[in-house]
Amino acid sequence: MTVRYQTFKTLALLLGFTFIFSGCIGTKSGVNVREPIDEVPTTAASGGPRLTFGIIYPMVNDTYEMVTENAEAAAADHDIKVIVQAPDEANLEQQIRIMEMMIKQEVDGIAIDPVDSEALIDVINKAVSSGIPVICFESDSPSSQRNAFIGADNYKTGIVIGQTVDTLLGGKGMILVQSGMPHMLGLTQRLQGLQDYVAQHTEIDVLEVRHNDGSEANAVLQLEQMITDHPHFSALINLDFVSSSSSVLVWKAKGLNRYNVALGLTPYVNQSIENGQITRIISQNEQNWGQAIINNLRKLAQDETLPEFINTEITEIRN
Structure with a gap:
């Protein structure tokens, strides 16, 4: 299946998801x-x-x-x-x-x-x-x-996410990171906490960080591009709600079995952890x-x- 067709298929799933919710x-x-x-x-x-x-x-x-x-x-x-x-x-x-x-x-x-x-x-x-x-x-x-x-505490949330991926990967591996709006303080704090923990306590490499600006369409396209550019990644880390839900669509479309750490608990994301598209959920309640x-x-x-x-x-x- 070509990358263009795969992207089209994923976007179709995204549009259906957006309509529903x-x-x-x-x-x-x-x-x-x-x-x-x-x-x-x-x-x-x-x-x-x-x-x-x-x-x-x-x-x-x-x-x-x-x-x-x-x-x-x-x-x-x-x-x-x-x-x-x-x-x-x-x-x-x-x-x-x-x-x-x-x-x-x-x-x-x-x-x-x-x-x-x-x-x-x-x-x-x-x-x-x-x-x-x-x-x-x-x-x-x-x-x-x-x-x-x-x-x-959003900085502490980033640290908890770092600890989670550290446990999943045994301190080694390569991760992709998706976040939302680059000027949103809470998201920059989460990213900083994650990066600080990974740098100080693990040998995990952060391959790429992308910001979707709060757009599910951007999130899907960016994630697919990151996967294409880094096919040997070990885990995906999502730092915002849009990235988390969009990653489920990509995991379903591509049939991926890599670790996928989501931010935020909703019925949809919770169902996805039961179905295997999400590995862990970090919730701020x-x-x-x-x-x-x-x-x-x-x-x-x-x-x-x-x-x-x-x-x-x-x-x-x-x-």
Whole structure:
């Protein structure tokens, strides 16, 4: 089978996967929206003011759909309205535009997973100075005035991934690394942790590192190119959700039996570890992020003080 035909076949699988997992969210002007932003009720069923929280993702992905479901379940217990928005693919300008819209609507709190921690400082600070508390999750913007960060230590996550591949390969071998947006702080921290551990504690060679910029199509094409360029690689390391799900498609299409270490636990990726496409999953307990977002935005709305870092810890999952 030619490389061109193989790529076409894999892209076809990718398109089907994308349709399945993003079809539940409507698209408007390139921004995926679960709730219309101009429909903000002012009164709760109890008769008091109803809180409205906004959640902004880097892009549409089934991991974030899982976070949304968890957040909506937690919000329902307190009669809180949740507005969820995300660009189709990672896009700084769209994240800024969404933040500006939520500030204009005077929502009661915003949780954002920033695609660029430095570029979003001004709009995060604008929200906070307007009296809207802001929580970052998954990836932080520590130089901003955000109130707290929810997630795991991303540098430590990279170290745990390094320890995992060290165990799998016995300290020797050749690895490929896939990541997402090069300016996303959490991803650069994961990559640095992985590289530092591998360099200091193993004889493993990092053959190549690629960034997919949050695009599943890019992730598939880049992975296929890396495999073509380095056919004798020992393991693939995925540092973001897009890379993890896209690697499953490539493993299925090519029938690969190499080690494949994924980042992030979703039902799809979990099923893939059972089916043999994924060897290990390193999770930051993403399934709990939604509840943590709602509960901590509630505390901020009630003028409670939060710790700067709300640690969701790291879990290794194996079949």
